[in-house]
Amino acid sequence: MNPEVEIKENPDIAYIKRDDIGLVIAKGLAKTYKAQPQDPVDFLAKWLLNHSNVANEQDKQQESKAKTQELKDRKSLEEQNKAKEKEEELKKEKENRVKIEDFKDRVEHSEDLSDHLQGFTSYLQEHTGATGVYIGKLIKPFKKITDDDNDTAHEDPEAPEIIKYIHATPDHDFLIDKTLNPDQGLTHEIFKPEEPKEDEAPPEGEGEGDKEKKEEKKVPKHSFIEEVVREHKMHYFRVPRLGSYLAVELKYDSCLNQESFDKAFEDYLDCINKKQEQEREKLEYQEKLEDEKANAGDDWQEPEPKEWPEIKEKLYETSEHKYVVCLDTLGQDRPFTEEEKEFVLENIQYYSDNWTKIENSGLKKDIEERYKTFQKDKDYIEGENANNLAAEEEKFIEDYFDGLDEQLEGDARAEKTPEVRQKFLLEKLCSEEWKKELLKFREYQVIRFPRFMQSLLYFLGHTREEICEEGTNKLFWKIAKNKLNDGIFENMKKYTHVGPKDAEFKRYQLINFIEKNIDGITIEDIEQYSYVLSRLFKWLTTSIDMRKDDIIKRKEIKEKEKEEREQAIADHKEWQENREKAMEEAKKEFEDKLAEEEANKTQEAQEENKDDDNQDEKPPEEKPVFDEKKFFETYDAETPEVKIPEVVVDDIDNDYEVPASEE
Numbered sequence: 001m002n003p004e005v006e007i008k009e010n011p012d013i014a015y016i017k018r019d020d021i022g023l024v025i026a027k028g029l030a031k032t033y034k035a036q037p038q039d040p041v042d043f044l045a046k047w048l049l050n051h052s053n054v055a056n057e058q059d060k061q062q063e064s065k066a067k068t069q070e071l072k073d074r075k076s077l078e079e080q081n082k083a084k085e086k087e088e089e090l091k092k093e094k095e096n097r098v099k100i101e102d103f104k105d106r107v108e109h110s111e112d113l114s115d116h117l118q119g120f121t122s123y124l125q126e127h128t129g130a131t132g133v134y135i136g137k138l139i140k141p142f143k144k145i146t147d148d149d150n151d152t153a154h155e156d157p158e159a160p161e162i163i164k165y166i167h168a169t170p171d172h173d174f175l176i177d178k179t180l181n182p183d184q185g186l187t188h189e190i191f192k193p194e195e196p197k198e199d200e201a202p203p204e205g206e207g208e209g210d211k212e213k214k215e216e217k218k219v220p221k222h223s224f225i226e227e228v229v230r231e232h233k234m235h236y237f238r239v240p241r242l243g244s245y246l247a248v249e250l251k252y253d254s255c256l257n258q259e260s261f262d263k264a265f266e267d268y269l270d271c272i273n274k275k276q277e278q279e280r281e282k283l284e285y286q287e288k289l290e291d292e293k294a295n296a297g298d299d300w301q302e303p304e305p306k307e308w309p310e311i312k313e314k315l316y317e318t319s320e321h322k323y324v325v326c327l328d329t330l331g332q333d334r335p336f337t338e339e340e341k342e343f344v345l346e347n348i349q350y351y352s353d354n355w356t357k358i359e360n361s362g363l364k365k366d367i368e369e370r371y372k373t374f375q376k377d378k379d380y381i382e383g384e385n386a387n388n389l390a391a392e393e394e395k396f397i398e399d400y401f402d403g404l405d406e407q408l409e410g411d412a413r414a415e416k417t418p419e420v421r422q423k424f425l426l427e428k429l430c431s432e433e434w435k436k437e438l439l440k441f442r443e444y445q446v447i448r449f450p451r452f453m454q455s456l457l458y459f460l461g462h463t464r465e466e467i468c469e470e471g472t473n474k475l476f477w478k479i480a481k482n483k484l485n486d487g488i489f490e491n492m493k494k495y496t497h498v499g500p501k502d503a504e505f506k507r508y509q510l511i512n513f514i515e516k517n518i519d520g521i522t523i524e525d526i527e528q529y530s531y532v533l534s535r536l537f538k539w540l541t542t543s544i545d546m547r548k549d550d551i552i553k554r555k556e557i558k559e560k561e562k563e564e565r566e567q568a569i570a571d572h573k574e575w576q577e578n579r580e581k582a583m584e585e586a587k588k589e590f591e592d593k594l595a596e597e598e599a600n601k602t603q604e605a606q607e608e609n610k611d612d613d614n615q616d617e618k619p620p621e622e623k624p625v626f627d628e629k630k631f632f633e634t635y636d637a638e639t640p641e642v643k644i645p646e647v648v649v650d651d652i653d654n655d656y657e658v659p660a661s662e663e
Contacts, residue, residue, distance in 0.1 A: 147507030185235030
């Protein structure tokens with residue numbers, strides 16, 4: 001037999017050799033052999049049948065066990081997924097709570113909630129799934145202004161109020177600066193006064209306490225359109241899409257204005273005086289009781305405690321500011337859920353309530369800070385500091401004049417003294433003590449005499465865009481106060497009232513506008529508000545006066561120089577005419593004399609020729625010529641030429657337009 005020949009096994013043999021056939025038959029035969037039954041075929045058949053049943057039962061048990069395990073695994077996986085979903089849900093809820101708490105914390109600790117309106121749009125969008133959130137303000141449209149206009153020129157009291165969109169989520173920022181007129185859409189309806197509702201009887205079982213609790217919960221006015229495409233009054237800024245629209249009024253009572261501050265501060269002082277008076281009355285009353293008790297002895301009966309009226313400050317005067325917060329689900333084809341609407345309404349009411357509180361808190365802080373300054377200023381106006389300041393100023397003036405190389409006396413000293421006083425004032429304003437007092441105004445929410453502060457900033461080179469409300473010439477203290485820094489003192493030091501100023505100036509930066517802008521404000525008025533601020537006002541007005549004086553003086557000098565030049569031109573012309581005339585006269589005299597001499601010589605020659613007819617003719621003599629050059633040299637030496645000054649060039653003073661009456 002060749003070992004290299006491959007023996008191929010018959011497929012039937014391979015089939016029989018399978019474990020579930022050949023091995024089982026072999027085991028059955030072994031069992032049959034071991035048992036030695038009388039009927040081996042029957043034994044083997046029964047053994048095979050039993051083996052088959054046992055194997056089938058084992059397979060069923062394995063299958064059942066596998067199914068049981070699969071069900072257990074599936075249930076475990078479902079429980080794990082549910083637990084994970086629950087964990088994710090709890091995590092998301094926690095994150096949302098943290099975000100809500102963080103937002104509310106920022107709201108409560110803000111100094112101005114207008115700074116957070118942009119963040120408010122994103123906050124509402126995140127928690128409602130809105131397609132877009134945008135906020136508009138109810139305003140009177142502004143009239144166009146020029147650089148010469150004052151801070152009220154933009155106002156148009158007769159114009160109907162419009163909604164101007166000022167904040168929006170990023171995908172809706174195309175709405176910013178868009179406006180909505182009263183006849184456009186439905187949004188304006190939330191600003192209409194509500195019609196009084198008839199009192200409704202409370203539902204059965206509702207007590208007075210429950211009714212009060214319901215009334216305490218404030219809900220802002222709002223309008224909800226479930227399907228915008230079915231509302232024909234809707235106004236669209238872009239192509240309409242399926243979805244809903246929610247507009248909610250956001251309003252608050254604003255007290256941060258000059259009028260409210262003035263009245264509130266006056267009331268604050270009045271309350272302080274009344275409380276002090278009441279304390280004196282209490283003390284006197286207590287002393288009176290002690291005297292009565294001492295006089296009455298054992299018969300003393302203590303009277304009922306006396307009730308003293310509570311002295312409280314009045315509520316601040318306010319004006320209502322109105323906004324509208326708009327949300328939509330356009331493109332989502334779904335309405336806002338009740339939970340989402342409730343979230344929006346609650347948060348807008350929360351925002352509104354806090355805005356009013358923050359403004360009240362800001363005004364109270366300003367009043368208290370103002371009172372501290374008020375007490376300190378008394379010492380400058382009435383106390384020892386007033387005398388010390390005057391003595392310090394006089395010493396400064398004396399030291400200044402003593403330090404000059406050439407001493408000034410009389411009129412020269414008197415003329416220089418106002419400028420020296422201005423130097424002293426500037427030095428005081430830039431001192432750490434006074435600078436600190438001035439920089440405190442950056443902490444104020446409201447500033448009195450805004451036109452003065454505006455004029456000062458214009459005078460020192462700031463532009464309207466840097467310090468005013470957009471589209472107006474009205475000071476916006478919130479941004480303007482940032483300019484009240486060390487830079488303003490440096491600019492004051494750099495300022496000079498002397499000499500030309502050829503830089504470009506806006507119309508509102510001219511002295512003419514600034515004087516008009518502060519017209520009616522007196523140093524005494526500002527002194528009642530802040531002594532140091534009144535000194536700053538004095539620096540401004542004095543600088544303006546000194547600048548105007550310098551411009552007018554230089555103009556007068558230039559006019560005088562022009563007159564002198566015109567006179568010199570006229571004198572020079574006369575000198576030239578006289579010079580030419582003198583030359584012509586001298587020349588004529590010379591020529592006349594020469595002609596006379598020639599005539600005499602001719603006559604003499606003729607007489608000589610009569611006596612001697614044969615005498616040769618003499619050659620003609622060279623005639624002398626009048627020497628104009630020598631004449632002019634002699635004339636110019638005796639009568640010098642009139643000098644004409646250079647052309648007078650006017651100074652460029654772009655910061656002031658001198659009125660015709662002052663020229």
